[in-house]
Amino acid sequence: MKRTTYLTLLPPEEARARWFKDLDAAAFTLGEEQAPLTKALRRVLSRPVAALRSSPAFHGAAMDGIAVHAEDTFSASARKPLRLKIGAEAHWINTGRPLPQGCNAVVMMEHVHLECVQGPHAEEQWAVIEKAAFPWQHVRKMGEDMVATEIILPPGTSLGPYDLGALAAGGVLDVPVFRRPWVSIIPSGSEIVPLAEAREEDLRAGRALPEFNSLIFSAMIAEAGGEAAVLPVVPDEPAAIRDAVAAALETADLVILNAGSSAGSHDFTAHVLEGMGTVTAHGVAVMPGKPTVLAVAGGKPVIGVPGYPVSAGIAMEEFVLPLLALWQRRCPPEREKIRAVPCNPLPSRPGMEERLRVKLGCVGDTVVAVPLARGAGAVTSLSRADGIVRIPRDSEGCNAGEPVEVELLRPHAALAGALLAIGSHDNTLDLLDSLLRKAHPQFRLTSAHVGSLGGLMALKRGQCHLAGSHLLDPASGVYNRKAIEDNLDEPVVLLRLVDREQGLLTAPGNPLGIAGIEDLARPGVRFVNRQRGSGTRVLLDYRLERLGLAPGRISGYCDEEYTHMNVAAAVLSGRADAGLAVRAAANALGLPFIPVGVEEYDLVIPRRFFAGDAVQALLEVIRGAAFRQAVERMGGYGTEKTGQIVWEYAGKRAGLS
Amino acid sequence: MKRTTYLTLLPPEEARARWFKDLDAAAFTLGEEQAPLTKALRRVLSRPVAALRSSPAFHGAAMDGIAVHAEDTFSASARKPLRLKIGAEAHWINTGRPLPQGCNAVVMMEHVHLECVQGPHAEEQWAVIEKAAFPWQHVRKMGEDMVATEIILPPGTSLGPYDLGALAAGGVLDVPVFRRPWVSIIPSGSEIVPLAEAREEDLRAGRALPEFNSLIFSAMIAEAGGEAAVLPVVPDEPAAIRDAVAAALETADLVILNAGSSAGSHDFTAHVLEGMGTVTAHGVAVMPGKPTVLAVAGGKPVIGVPGYPVSAGIAMEEFVLPLLALWQRRCPPEREKIRAVPCNPLPSRPGMEERLRVKLGCVGDTVVAVPLARGAGAVTSLSRADGIVRIPRDSEGCNAGEPVEVELLRPHAALAGALLAIGSHDNTLDLLDSLLRKAHPQFRLTSAHVGSLGGLMALKRGQCHLAGSHLLDPASGVYNRKAIEDNLDEPVVLLRLVDREQGLLTAPGNPLGIAGIEDLARPGVRFVNRQRGSGTRVLLDYRLERLGLAPGRISGYCDEEYTHMNVAAAVLSGRADAGLAVRAAANALGLPFIPVGVEEYDLVIPRRFFAGDAVQALLEVIRGAAFRQAVERMGGYGTEKTGQIVWEYAGKRAGLS
Secondary structure (H helix, E strand, O other), X not given: OOOOOOOOOEOHXXXXXXXXXXXXXXXXXXXXXXXXXXXXXXXXXXXXXXXXOXXXXXXXXXXXXXXXXXXXXXXXXXXXXXXXXXXXXXXXXOOOOEOOOOOOEEEEHHHXXXXXXXXXXXXXXXXXXXXXXXXXXXXXXXXXXXXXXXXXXXXXXXOOHHHHHHHHHOOOOEEEEEOOOEEEEEEEOOOEEEHHHOOHHHHHOOOOEEEOHHHHHHHHHHXXXXXXXXXXXXXXXXXXXXXXHHHHHOOOOEEEEEOOOOOOHHHHHHHHHHHHEEEEEEOEOEXXXXXXXXXXXXXXXXXXXXXXXXXXXXXXXXXXXHHHHHHOOOOOOOOOEEXXXXXXXXXXXXXXXXXXXXXXXXXXXXXXXXXXXXXXXXXXXXXXXXXXXXXXXXXXXXXXXXXXXXXXXXXXXXXXXXXXXXXXXXHHHHHHHHHHHHHOOOOEEEEEEOOHHHHHHHHHOOOOOEEEEOOEOOOOOOEOHHHHHHHOOOOEEEEEEXXXXXXXXXXXXXXXXXXXXXXHHOOOOXXXXXXXXXXXXXXXXXXXXXXXXXXHHXXXXXXXXXXXXXXXXXXXXXXXXXXXXXXXXXXXXXXXXXXXXXXXXXXXXXXXXXXXXXXXXXXXXXXXXXXXXXXXXXXXXXXXXXXXXEEEEOOHHHHHO | OOOOOOOXXXXXXXXXXXXXXXXXXXXOOOOEEEEEHHHOOOOEEOOOEEOOOOEOOOOEEOOOEEEEOHHHHOOOOOOOOEEEEEOXXXXXXXXXXEOOOOOOEEEEHHHOEEXXXXXXXXXXXXXXXXXXXXXXXXXXXXXXXXXXXOEEEOOOOEOOHHHHHHHHHOOOOEEXXXXXXXXXXXXXXXXXXXXXXXXXXXXXXXXXXXXXXXXXXXXXXXXXXXXXXXOOOEOOOHHHHHHHHHHHHOOOOEEEEEOOOOOOHHHHHHHHHHXXXXXXXXXXXXXXXXXXXXXXXXXXXXXXXXXXXXXXHHHHHHHHHHHHHHHOOOXXXXXXXXXXXXXXXXEOOOOOEEEEEEEEEEEOOEXXXXXXXXXXXXHHHHHHOOEEEEEOOOOXXXXXXXXXXXXXXXXXXXXXXXXXXXXXXXXXXXXXXXXXXXXXXXXXXXXXXXXXXXXXXXXXXXXXXXXXXXXXXOOOOOEOHHHHHHHOOOOEEEEEEEEEEEEEEEOOOOOOOOOOHHHHHOOOOOEEEEOOOOHHHHHHHHHHHHHOOOHXXXXXXXXXXXXXXXXXXXXXXXXOOEEEEEXXXXXXXXXXXXXXXXXXXXXXXXXXXXXXXXXXHHHXXXXXHHHHHHHHHHOOEEOOOOOOEEEEEOOHHHHHO
8 A cells, every 4th residue: 555755844934934935925915905994803903003193292290289381480489489370370170171271380289378358340260279280290291102104003014902092092993903814724635525414323323423623723713813614525526626726725815725524635636736746844843743734826725734733723823823823024933931841641652742731720830731632633632732842853652740931822920720630530520620719710620531540540640639549448438548558659539529329321221131230241241441550450350359250361450541431432333332331431322320329429538729719619519409400400410519628538657746 | 189098998809809798709600502513612611521422433443454343363473373264264454444243353554464376266465464463453453542432522612623523523513601791891981982983183282082982901811711891981961870880781791881081980980889789899909900890780790990091900810811711611811920120129019919010031041121111101111011020019129130920922942033123212112022033933032221331230230141232431432342241241342233324303393493412502492301310411412511511501401201202292282393313213203303423323232142043033133135125214314234243242251362
């Protein structure tokens, strides 16, 4: 079979630089248009804009008081106060009002003593001052803020609210802005169908793949100031692709050809584009994102973006967004960087830079990075990520605990409110996060699923704020306490989240008639297991031991999943005949459920975090009616002890003293 | 005169907390609406959204290769390779395609040896493998990314491009979002006129003030997810204000009453609102922003926002935006904070928190903060600011060089490309900034005007990258060199920016017939001077000395301005009859210009910055044709030596060795 060969893979920065050079991108001039200020928010100035009028437009009072001619007051002193007649030598004035003709200073109200005298015709007011005014004191002078003809804003400014105000103050009501760059997006691939037309049965059979990259791209382009047009899906045929690109190039400034998902589709792309112009790069040394094709056709940029969304995202961020920024003379998008400690090792293949998305939490003084799924197709890793770790091409990766640089995808400040839960998976954690955000938008619960024991280990290393755990001690039949005593040094609070029913999930209709754990050893029954260190695995092993069943007798014992929901999905898809999981997972996917037992699912929370605002907010939610009701609706949960502190562990040192 | 008394001024955080409590803001529920994904960018989810389908929807190949039933391959080994017939026991498969019925593993292409054999009817293909496949190897399993019913995104999520992708992958095409909060803006003030209706002569006479706060507010509200309606301007009359607020409250979720500029207008506001409901705060302990009024009327929030734009901005940021965020269950907006060193002292009045806007530059390892004009009306300070310094209410301010905390208004990364110029003012610096940004969008030139000598002092303290200077040594008649030798320790490059004509600016038509410096001493001639330490002031003093004229004989010698343009504005406005400035300033405002001499305006650049990318980019622009031509168009400049290194200073230590 023909294999794609990437002979000379350039690092992304170098590929981008060469592409921009081949394009002569810095010389390209977007058209301009005039935008009224009311329609100019976030438009980008195409040239410097100068003030048409000075601001303020007149000499005005900067204080409430009396306006005077300073030279008239030079004789005033405490010993010899000066009397000025209001309406003649002095004039009441409020802040912001223009100085009357002949005046060049303001005396603050606080320094004016008022005398009222019955004059020949009416009452007369006299202002008495004990200090000379110097010229232009307390006057906001004409042009103090800006003088007509001065530049208010430079080109490349993305107009924010205050910029609009500054322009208005300078008398500028219409501004020259770059016209939006026009980007045409061509989705390709023979099995690709528009999102709204995807039929469930075709999707399940793999006959159709819903097209949603163009939705992501259009949104990215809109946020970068461009205007995207999504063209009809083109099949994986060179002639069809060529025609579509040629047609798009007639109007667009930039054409994005989104490759099909088939292995050779980026070769099609490169082949077609070679025939239409120059290919700057066929493949880039970055994972995900490798099969990106950069080309110039008809003097315009064409980019072949890989089909998988994570790869596609990197191609967009590395090549399309910087080009749109350059065209609009804007700073290339750049992200804030911080140091974080990964909670797991991050192995990587040398020779290729790798971008790994992570969740982040500030635990004490440490920012902890929890790696998300790596697959190029893992679209949830895009939406869940708080940051990106770049593992350089010459590296084999990073060890757990070794600090790495992380590019932030959310404002740094937003991290402060994130409670990081590492440990056992339970669906109620997602529910808890939603309710917490609703009640306290400044907080959120970020959870990573590594099993109960993994959670206790993360707590021990100081890498999370709390851990979900349901570890049965086979000897005593008691949950969690022994594992905490065996593994943790610091004092913790054990808080009951839920009691939950564990049981066997089977295929719809339970065709194999599975009735309990003992049936898992029957020939022809394929099991799907949870990973080592998970409480569910401990429960299974405990039951197997009591039944005297060796794990080796269970087909699929080594087939591991990391969450209850993935166990349920494995059973639903027919990959396995049975799995052990919580009832809520069975209910969610409509699978039969054979109860095995009720277990205690607790949160283990170090004392030092317990009194913090975030944990207290979480506690309030856990103890609230909304959480209880929603949990009960999920089925398979007991909430009698929900929110109760079931045990307090004094820690190792206390235990020894 | 009645003085406003602020009896109990609360700090802004406390005022906000009380207002939210009076409003019961956390309990307020915005309505919801369904948004199709194509219209959902940056809308905010009103509830958690769960996946409607699993993704991937089928078990698919994660590698190119052959799909097999793993159990069929268990006998394969290097010693005893296994042959599988393609089309029967093994199937070619590309990445992403669904596994054929009966298959549960993929063997990578690299591990497959292909044999072609002439069979009875046609050529037969056989795959030969030397290693067993384990079940589910190289398979992207159904639900690996998300399982139907799992929560994709929590409420309060502002939907970004990748979020739209994750929702689409989960089969969700419409999402529940908060309806946009409705905000009505009522501009008030008897002299206020809509922006487009402001007539030049009325503005200059102070009879009309253009209304542009509503433009700023509307943009801020739009960016915060709300929808603003700007109502007609209301005069400063309690009854009119009451009626307008009452009408607005019928439909709006929040009413912003923008106070007039007159002194008592916030008292009107507070008085009117007391009659309509509860006033939580009449005045807040923050400068600018003090005259803010927070109220609840008809159960809804009403805020009286001060008239000056800087005060208004703070009221919006402190009260309106957090309320809109809370309603949408979003994180309150928070800014990244860094440490910076102010280049000037920042005095402040105790008893009142002060917010001071600053420009920022990274000079070596130090972030330097240059304070912008403080006035509540200085709208350019809003658009030019890179950050905000908060001077606490119990502080009398900060000393120069003493680090302060700065809230960033631009991404940290954008600061890296800013060259900070502190020193003499020249209009060509703004031009240079525009051309630099156009040629190299990653760089910009930020300049602060403190006069030539102030610039050298800033260089000496390591607080800027370069300084514009035109300091004449009266003894030798040579520019800049002596001042550099006297003041700087480190090696610097002296680069000619421009030669420029200095001269006297007079009122249009030169009614006083001013012909030269000597005329400034004539009775009845009012002069406007530049500040001490400026090169222009040095030039004036030099000329006065040569003429034997004592400064005391010049009226207005002590009336100081900081820029050429402000001198020109002072003359144009009639505040002075003459000033000394560059010809370009006279040309800009159309004033007569009487030449006094040509001087050398240089950039002083430390050696250690000279070779850097940013300075080199600046040099390229200075030496380019575009800069030269634009400078010549301004008039009064010579560009013969522009871009030339006119002198190199070896520094103090080198001089001593």
